[in-house]
Ligand code: MN
């Protein structure tokens with residue numbers, strides 16, 4: 001008879017920690033080491049980055065749509081002044097709701113004046129950047145952002161980005177459509193070059209010759225002079241200070257919604273960053289030894305961007321399907337709405353990542369919060385855990401598991 005229950009050795013299939021029959025996972029190959037031999041061509045450098053895929057936990061079962069990608073493997077489009085690389089749904093099928101761009105502008109480097117069909121949410125990861133835009137009433141904003149700050153441009157509203165001194169700006173954009181590409185934007189120089197000269201002259205009330213030196217091909221990213229004083233630029237652009245919604249938000253300086261010995265969670269959505277009407281985010285910081293607790297999101301897919309450290313995440317899907325993979329700085333993950341997940345810090349350093357959602361607000365269901373708000377006998381009937389032990393579980397959502 002197969003051993004069952006918590007007293008069974010964990011290498012026996014259909015036991016605690018090894019639930020499947022037939023068993024899946026390396027623990028089930030004891031006595032048959034030939035099962036693990038890998039004889040074909042391999043790339044040990046890449047393989048070393050995915051210990052949880054080479055040797056998945058015995059609790060993993062079956063397979064599901066791959067939920068890992070990375071800017072580290074994305075082709076870099078480089079021009080004088082900076083570069084960009086992107087991950088769209090074309091490369092990463094699961095990423096339906098969000099596409100991502102990682103861009104760098106040298107000091108003075110300009111991402112040319114443009115607009116596009118989707119909203120643009122962004123987080124600054126290094127350096128400083130000057131941004132310009134117009135709101136729906138035609139009123140301008142000119143702002144400087146730095147590491148940990150966000151900006152948000154609603155779909156269709158025009159904008160520019162320019163790196164500031166001394167080291168330029170690096171940032172990650174999230175568009176609220178997985179198919180949006182950084183190469184699919186409406187560029188100022190393209191429109192000028194492809195409008196009849198007499199129409200340009202008529203529109204601006206000047207002679208055609210005024211436009212004879214405009215670029216015939218778009219600039220996209222190009223070098224420029226480092227901008228001067230912010231206030232002078234704001235005045236020159238006609239910025240008026242009033243009741244309008246700010247287009248930037250200092251996320252890394254905001255008050256956490258969860259904070260304990262295991263880390264913290266800071267949130268920006270339309271409740272505290274009103275202009276961000278279609279993208280919500282959580283900045284998650286996890287100390288070594290801790291993890292983002294078991295939870296899911298009912299309102300949107302989660303698009304993750306890993307800022308620092310190393311992690312593993314298991315995604316729990318119907319079926320059941322459960323699969324674990326590894327994440328490092330520059331990587332991107334996607335968890336479809338309602339699929340259960342945790343994110344565990346697997347390194348000796350702080351883990352930091354962003355959860356980005358195509359929604360006007362942040363929303364989650366915490367497993368611990370749910371189970372602690374049910375009649376205890378109902379939970380006991382499912383899990384065979386006595387009510388007095390259940391009473392020691394966390395009584396609320398913790399966000400991050402506190403260190404013991
Ligand atoms: Mn843009």
Ligand code: MN
Nearest residue numbers: 295297302355
């Ligand atoms: Mn999540």
